[in-house]
Amino acid sequence: MKITGIELRRIAMPLVAPFRTSFGTETTRDVLLVRVVTPEAEGWAECVAMSQPLYSPEYVDGAAEAMRRFLIPALPDQADAQAAGRALAPFKGHRMAKAALETAVLDAQLRGRRESLAAYLGAVADRVPCGVSIGIMGSIPELLDTVEGYLAQGYIRIKLKIQPGWDVAPVRAVRERFGPELPLQVDANAAYTLADAPHLARLDAFDLLLIEQPLADDDIVQHAALARRITTPICLDESIESAEHAAAAITLGACSIINVKPGRVGGYLEARRIHDVARAHGVGLWCGGMLETGIGRAANVALAALPGFTLPGDTSASRRYFATDITPPFELNDGHLDVPTGPGIGVDPVPDILDEVTTSAEWITR
Ligand code: SMG
Numbered sequence: 001m002k003i004t005g006i007e008l009r010r011i012a013m014p015l016v017a018p019f020r021t022s023f024g025t026e027t028t029r030d031v032l033l034v035r036v037v038t039p040e041a042e043g044w045a046e047c048v049a050m051s052q053p054l055y056s057p058e059y060v061d062g063a064a065e066a067m068r069r070f071l072i073p074a075l076p077d078q079a080d081a082q083a084a085g086r087a088l089a090p091f092k093g094h095r096m097a098k099a100a101l102e103t104a105v106l107d108a109q110l111r112g113r114r115e116s117l118a119a120y121l122g123a124v125a126d127r128v129p130c131g132v133s134i135g136i137m138g139s140i141p142e143l144l145d146t147v148e149g150y151l152a153q154g155y156i157r158i159k160l161k162i163q164p165g166w167d168v169a170p171v172r173a174v175r176e177r178f179g180p181e182l183p184l185q186v187d188a189n190a191a192y193t194l195a196d197a198p199h200l201a202r203l204d205a206f207d208l209l210l211i212e213q214p215l216a217d218d219d220i221v222q223h224a225a226l227a228r229r230i231t232t233p234i235c236l237d238e239s240i241e242s243a244e245h246a247a248a249a250i251t252l253g254a255c256s257i258i259n260v261k262p263g264r265v266g267g268y269l270e271a272r273r274i275h276d277v278a279r280a281h282g283v284g285l286w287c288g289g290m291l292e293t294g295i296g297r298a299a300n301v302a303l304a305a306l307p308g309f310t311l312p313g314d315t316s317a318s319r320r321y322f323a324t325d326i327t328p329p330f331e332l333n334d335g336h337l338d339v340p341t342g343p344g345i346g347v348d349p350v351p352d353i354l355d356e357v358t359t360s361a362e363w364i365t366r
């Protein structure tokens with residue numbers, strides 16, 4: 001497949017409500033979209049880097065620079081997604097940038113032969129169960145109202161963002177109000193240290209599905225130590241950037257569940273490798289989220305339909321994030337999102353909406 005050119009397009013997407021985590025508050029999603037043009041088809045992907053390097057070292061301006069300066073020039077003239085992945089591998093890090101490029105190439109390739117991403121990845125479901133991730137709130141009553149609203153929409157699992165000072169009390173309040181049957185989990189985004197183990201053990205009383213990334217990204221060994229001191233299952237997010245990391249974490253006993261984000265691990269091909277490693281070891285999986293537009297969401301929903309994805313993902317409906325998505329909106333049906341069936345990622349941006357939110361566009365000829 002010949003790559004004729006690549007467009008890097010920046011869009012500004014206001015969130016319907018601010019999203020606060022232990023590392024910061026997002027109010028507008030600054031998204032870098034990649035469009036790969038070939039004679040047969042065009043492919044789309046979304047780079048999940050945030051505007052600041054707070055979730056991980058990557059950030060949107062840096063990802064765009066890595067693409068234009070190193071990654072795009074390294075792509076071979078004739079490339080499929082595998083060849084693109086191999087060509088990008090020598091560059092260290094920049095996994096979100098690589099993931100976006102590789103995914104846009106994969107989308108073009110699959111559209112060219114009219115195969116869906118879900119079918120290509122090995123999906124076994126036509127819809128996926130959805131949870132929702134709820135940011136840190138100003139007060140417990142505000143949190144309880146928010147949870148109630150999402151449950152009324154049909155979400156089948158609730159994830160609460162936590163940090164020191166906002167952990168046991170909100171979890172207890174949600175458990176008391178919504179009962180022991182509610183599938184409930186928490187995400188600390190690396191806000192604690194192993195010295196907090198006795199405090200984190202207080203969460204054991206609430207029968208959580210999991211605690212996500214309690215300790216620092218590079219604390220895989222410490223997560224294994226924490227796993228011996230609490231009964232809540234540990235799920236890793238930021239710590240797992242590759243199938244090798246997944247294998248190491250599983251071997252060490254650092255996690256019994258993995259949050260898979262294709263952007264974090266360098267793309268859907270690597271995400272599938274993690275799926276295969278985890279599944280072979282009986283480690284649970286679910287698909288994470290990075291406040292994606294419909295472009296990134298479509299591909300995530302396809303991945304979440306693989307057989308190893310045993311838990312509901314952070315793949316919420318479009319309206320949980322944006323008043324107007326750039327694709328036809330993903331809608332929650334009975335707590336599920338439908339897996340797109342069209343060629344490639346199966347969705348396209350709506351041109352007028354896309355133009356309205358575009359802040360810059362850059363065409364790179366090859
Ligand atoms: O896409 O619904 C979503 C967000 C899910 O909580 C979510 N993502 O650590 O898992 C995580 C966070 C990372 C992004 S926070 C801005």
Ligand code: MG
Nearest residue numbers: 187212213237
């Ligand atoms: Mg997380």
